[in-house]
Amino acid sequence: MSQGNACRNELEPRLIVDGENALREILRRISEARFTIRIRMFMWRDDVAGNLVLDALRTRIEACPDIRIFIEKDAFGSSFYDFQNFITFGRLGGDIFSSVSGREFLKNTPNVHFSKIGSARLLLIKYLRENDHSKIFLFDELTSRSVALIGGMNVADEYLSAQDETAPNGGGWHDYMVELRGELSDAIVAGKRRKAKKWMTKPLRFGVEIFMTVRNRRSLRQQILAELSRAKESIIVEHGYLTDAAILKRLRRMSFQGIDVKVIVPEKSDGVRHANMRSLFRLLRPPFLKRRHAKPIGAYLYPGMIHAKAILIDGNVAILGSANLTYGSFDLLYETSAIFRGECGVVADLKIQLEKDILKSRSITIETIPPYRRWLAWLQGIFI
16 A cells, blocks of 8 residues: 655545555445445456455445446457457456346446447457546545546456465556545546547646546657656656557667666566567667767566556656556557656655565566567557
């Protein structure tokens, strides 16, 4: 959970580290909601964690019959889990709302409003650009009790379970959520409703800016590139999916200017390992011309799966949310992320966690990058 520090107050955003802590917070917030619960989710699997969240919703509406529940589910995320269920002969659960319990929940539970977002067909995602990769929980929106949880975690065991230190590739995935309260939470509601705008960013209290791609023309890419360019001393990137050419180029450029750049990616990945290793090669290869002030980029392989989307700049700016550093996140999907500024709260907690992750990870050089296939790296980069 959040590390806690002397400069925090009760309305300040709070960092939640890893799935077991996030699941505990999600279940607690569901049990305490009085008026509304809104969940916008890319993936929600029919497994232990998925059913725990569904059962919590069912229990809450039984205890509080007037509460309204809104579930906004991405169509492609649903079809992807159903496909996994099919090809694994049921070993992996499908989409929760394709299951008997999910269908019964939607059919028999009062005050539940369910909608699907975007297209279930991969080829149409590029042209419709309606699919939403956000992971948002909103509780009692637009009231004095308003709370939001945003970040990178879908609802499934791999996201919402503890990491297994003895088997780092088999336990829960390393990831983050952020709790926002009051005005910060309400900004998520406001952003969701501004469908006519191509881009929404809003400076708020505690040095927080919420930014959402509502029509992905002006993308998060430009915002992140601008933040990276402002670095004076250091950049730490911890991402599970790192393939965007513009981001890689900017990180190299900043290292040539003497900025201390560190990159943490998972040693093993769910379908993008070759693309990640190729990205590390592109970052670590020596420049054509020697740069006077250049600093070598530090590359680290985390022992397990990282699903995080975290950037820390100069120890006082953090970027967290749902957006991967990929073509798909930047150019095809809705995303919800936030910038946190200052040296307290979320930024301080993320700095502590990233320092721990670097110590836990294996440092590599261009000579020790694990083997990868370039054609698979290219293919993975297209679809992620």
